[in-house]
Amino acid sequence: MSIPALSVLDLVPVRTGQTSAQAVTASLALAQRADELGLRRYWFAEHHNMPSVASTAPPVLIAAAASRTRRIRVGSGGVMLPNHAPLIVAEQFAALDAIAPGRIDLGIGRAPGSDPVITQLLRASGAAGDVERFPTHVQDIALMLRPEGATVQFTSGGEYQVRATPSASGAPEIWLLGSSDYSAQLAASLGLPYVFANHFSGHGLERALQLYRQEFRPSETLSEPRTFLTANVVAAGTAEEAHERALPQLRMMARLRTGRPLTALETVEQARDGLAAAADADEQRLIDGIRSTWFIGETAAVAADLAAFADRHGVDEVMISPVAGAYADEPLDAAPGRVQTLEQLAS
Secondary structure, eight states, X not given: OOOOEEEEEEOOBOBTTOOHHHHHHHHHHXXXXXXXXXXXXXXXXXXXXXXXXXXXXXXHHHHHHHHHOSSSEEEEEEEEGGGSOHHHHHHHHHHHHHHSTTOEEEEEEOSOSSOHHHHHHHXXXXXXXXXXXXXXXXXXXXXXXXXXXEXXXXXXXXXXXXXXXXXXXXXXXXXXXXXXXXXXXXXXXXXXXXXXXTTTOOTTHHHHHHHHHHHOOOOSSOSSOOEEEEEEEEEESSHHHHHHHHHHHHHHHHHHHHTOOOOSBOOHHHHHHHHHHHOOHHHHHHHHHHHTTSEEEEHHHHHHHHHHHHHHTTOSEEEEEEOOOOOTTSOTTOOHHHHHHHHHHHO
């Protein structure tokens, strides 16, 4: 059984008592450590108006991470395209490719990344938001990112050249992201690499990968299907510590799925004490169900499980979301549990 390459998906988690600045500092330090450890890529998600998530603007975070790293690929996991005009996305990622040539990934998703109120605010200008045009917008971005740019054809006659940057020497690698048959089939039809959001919803993974591989059509940029898997992971020196560090994120996911008010992430102590005090059997069952789909435990066991997971689905890379929480006495501008997960698995 081969050991898969490792990458990182970062939502820039914000815990109790932590400022956004401290959370971003911790994530950028994590990106630097991932680079030093030889991991393959580091992606930032796009979510909005969530008390526990500071990854609202992937291009800004990607630029900061790119300037602090040397070799690792950095990108979005992903840009939620209905929130943005295609030209803006193309210009931002062309600029990022100029900052870090050959190291930029543009992962594109179709979901809004927030609730209906925030979605409405994001689309208030009317420049984006047409979900039905998502396939066309993906293709438009790919064309505008090419060094030769794209050509706009006017119905009245004539042409207009559009380039994301004046003189590109390359282009970001575009990935389609999703958690449905739709995204898998679209990626296949466009000949793009594809990632199923297994860390968010493992339901439908096997079918999505099967559809993508069966229906894939080669393109100018990709001759055969290319995909990897995402997973929520906590690795530690002992299984007990790993399961404790997973509790804050598990409790947050339980709140999200039951529609309860969201908060900043609890510390390990707060999550442990809160779960014990609540004695809520329904919450415990929900947490147990979520936990069963994550990779949590002593390092050797987690590494073996990740290798088996990758082997079972025929991929050579796993992108981990290191969801280890923090103890109350740990620094607010660092994420020791998340760093530990990367270090132990990379070794």
